Amino acid sequence: MKIFKKWWFWVVVVVVVIAVANSGGNDTSTPTKAQPDTQKPQNSNISSQKMDEKTRKDLAELKTYLKDNFTGTSWYNLIKDVQLIKNKNEEYSVVVKSSIYHDDEGEKAAEKLFPAFLGWGNDQTRDVKVSDVTILDKDGNALIRKDNPIQK
Numbered sequence: 001m002k003i004f005k006k007w008w009f010w011v012v013v014v015v016v017v018i019a020v021a022n023s024g025g026n027d028t029s030t031p032t033k034a035q036p037d038t039q040k041p042q043n044s045n046i047s048s049q050k051m052d053e054k055t056r057k058d059l060a061e062l063k064t065y066l067k068d069n070f071t072g073t074s075w076y077n078l079i080k081d082v083q084l085i086k087n088k089n090e091e092y093s094v095v096v097k098s099s100i101y102h103d104d105e106g107e108k109a110a111e112k113l114f115p116a117f118l119g120w121g122n123d124q125t126r127d128v129k130v131s132d133v134t135i136l137d138k139d140g141n142a143l144i145r146k147d148n149p150i151q152k
Contacts, residue, residue: 051084058092058128059084065120075112091131092121102137110135110144122150 051059062082070076083095094117100106114133121130130148137143 091129
């Protein structure tokens with residue numbers, strides 16, 4: 001009986017270790033609170049960022065997409081500016097400057113913006129890849145960030 005109890009103990013330990021190792025805490029489908037002081041953009045004047053021609057074209061397309069499809073929504077006027085930052089994998093991080101306050105209600109409002117930007121990036125007819133979206137509050141501090149759950 002002692003051997004069976006020891007064996008069962010080790011089975012439970014192994015299962016727990018495997019479960020913890022597999023979870024890793026990386027659920028990218030859930031928005032996370034961004035740390036305001038660590039994720040403030042280096043240059044707060046978004047339009048002055050240097051962009052290559054493709055990025056400039058993609059940004060113009062994104063702004064047209066937003067205007068054409070979401071002007072009548074309750075959240076469209078919260079968007080003040082949009083920036084595309086290309087990473088080493090040729091994927092964009094979308095940074096959205098908004099007029100949203102940095103509080104719980106602001107986070108709820110910011111969550112309404114994600115589908116529009118991820119929808120644009122995940123559209124199979126476009127040659128763009130969006131890795132994540134960050135919503136900045138009215139002061140330019142990161143309010144909330146979400147990784148793209150769909151990778152092209």
